[in-house]
Amino acid sequence: MKTRKLGTSGLEVTALGLGCMGMSEFYGAADDQESMATIRKALDLGIRFFDTADMYGVGRNEALVGRAIRDRRDQVVIATKFGNMRGPNGEFLGVNGRPEYVKQACDASLARLGVSHIDLYYQHRVDPNTPIEDTVGAMAELVREGKVRYLGLSEAAPATIRRAARVHPIAALQTEYSLWSRDPEGEILATCRELGIGFVAYSPLGRGFLTGRFKTPEDIPADDWRRRHPRFDGGNFQRNLQLADTVKRLAAQIGCSPAQAALAWVLAQGEDIVPIPGTKHTRYLEENVGALQVSLSKAQLERLNAAFPPGVTAGARYHEQGMRSVDR
Numbered sequence: 202m203k204t205r206k207l208g209t210s211g212l213e214v215t216a217l218g219l220g221c222m223g224m225s226e227f228y229g230a231a232d233d234q235e236s237m238a239t240i241r242k243a244l245d246l247g248i249r250f251f252d253t254a255d256m257y258g259v260g261r262n263e264a265l266v267g268r269a270i271r272d273r274r275d276q277v278v279i280a281t282k283f284g285n286m287r288g289p290n291g292e293f294l295g296v297n298g299r300p301e302y303v304k305q306a307c308d309a310s311l312a313r314l315g316v317s318h319i320d321l322y323y324q325h326r327v328d329p330n331t332p333i334e335d336t337v338g339a340m341a342e343l344v345r346e347g348k349v350r351y352l353g354l355s356e357a358a359p360a361t362i363r364r365a366a367r368v369h370p371i372a373a374l375q376t377e378y379s380l381w382s383r384d385p386e387g388e389i390l391a392t393c394r395e396l397g398i399g400f401v402a403y404s405p406l407g408r409g410f411l412t413g414r415f416k417t418p419e420d421i422p423a424d425d426w427r428r429r430h431p432r433f434d435g436g437n438f439q440r441n442l443q444l445a446d447t448v449k450r451l452a453a454q455i456g457c458s459p460a461q462a463a464l465a466w467v468l469a470q471g472e473d474i475v476p477i478p479g480t481k482h483t484r485y486l487e488e489n490v491g492a493l494q495v496s497l498s499k500a501q502l503e504r505l506n507a508a509f510p511p512g513v514t515a516g517a518r519y520h521e522q523g524m525r526s527v528d529r
Contacts, residue, residue: 202247203493205475207399210372212321212351214278216468217493218250219243219486220403220479221266225258226291227426228409228481233265235481240269242483244276246490252375252403252477254282254325255310259291267314274316280375280401281310282325282355296526298328300339307343323353323375326526333357333365341369353401356527359392371398376527378402378474380411380463380505381432381444381514384528394473402467405476407514408432410441411463412485413449431516440515447508457495460485464492466505 203216222228224236240251253266263281270277283306286294297306310319322343324336343349351372354365365371374393378385382404393400406412408427415421418428418438427433432441445459452462460478467476478489497505517524 202249205399205472207321207351207373207401207475208393208473209397210351210370210399212278212372212399214250214475215248216475217248217464217490218252218280218401218475218477219248220477221251221253221262222257223479224265224481225262227257228479229422229425231258231261232481235483236265237269239481239483239486240266242486244270244273246487248490249276250278250280250475250477252280252401252479254285254323255306255313256282256285256287256325259287259289260309260313263310263313264315267316271315278320279314279316280321280323280353280373281314281319282323282375283307283310284325284328296326296328298324298331298333298336300335303336303339304343307348311348318347319349321351321353321372322349323355323373324357325355327354327357327361327529329529333361334368337365337368337371344369356529358528359388361529362389362392362396362398366396366398371396373399373401375401375403375477377404377518378467378470378476379405379407380448380466380509381407381441382518383509383511384518386511389528390471394471400471400474402474402476404479405467406460406463406478407445411445411448412458412460413445415445416442429520431520432514432518434516437516444509444514448505451501451504455495455497455501457491458488460488461492461495462497462505464489465495465497466502468492469497469502
C-alpha cells in the first residue's frame, strides 16, 4: 500500500483512507456485520487510515470502528472529529468549540473508540461564537496530555486556518473535494501548502454519484439522506447525470471503473492530498483500492478538468443550513 505524508507534520498515512460515516447513518440502513467486515477487509488490503466522528450515528460509528481495529490498534491511524453536537435522539444542537467542551468530547471519543489516544483529532466545523485560538488552544492541551497526536480542521476558511496554525501546528484540513466539488483549488489548497498542512478529501466520489450507480433518484434508498441532497434533486440530478456519464466514458477507454477514474483524478492533484472514500460494502472497497493502480495521462486529466470546471455541478454541496457552516 502506498503512503503519503500529511504536510510537514510528520504524520504518514496510506494514500487512500476509509471514510466510515455511512456505516452508521445517512446512507441507508446500518449493517454492523457488513461494516465490520469492510473495515477488516480494508486492513487486509493495506488501508491504515480510518475516518470517523462523534456525530456519526450519535457515537455509534466511533464504537464500531473501535471494535473493528481493536486487535490491530498499533497498525492504524484513527481520525475522529468533534464540534457538531447531537442530542440523544439525533437532533442537531449546533456547533461547539468551547475549550471545556473540546476536552469533554475528546474523553467521550476515547471511551467509545476504546483507545488511549486519537491519532488525528479534527474540529468538525468552526464555531463562529468561539475564537479559533481558544478551540485550538484546548486541542493543543490534549496533545500535551498524550490524548491526541495531531490536530486537524474541517471545512475551515483560509483566514481561520492561518489563525489556528499560529497556536499549534495543524496536520490536516479535511474538506469535500472531487471532480464535482473543486472549491478548494483556489485559496484553500494554496494556504494549506504554504503552511505545510496536508489535505484530506472527503466525498471524493461525489457522494457516490460519480460511480455511475445512480441512474434515477429512485435508485437511492428511501431512507438515504442523499434523497434530500440538492445535487440529487430533480433537475439537478439530470444535469449531473451528464457529468457522471463523462467519467463513465473515459473510464471505459482507460479500462477501469468510473469510481477508479474519479479517485485517480483526486490522487493526481498532489502527493499531499489523501482521499477517504466511504463505503460499507467490501465489493466497493476493493474497487476503490484498485484506483491506486490507475495512472491518468496528461491528456486524460485535461479532459476531465475541461469537463468538470469549478462550478459546473448543479446544486449546492449542502442545504442552506449546512452551507452556512462551511468555509468559515
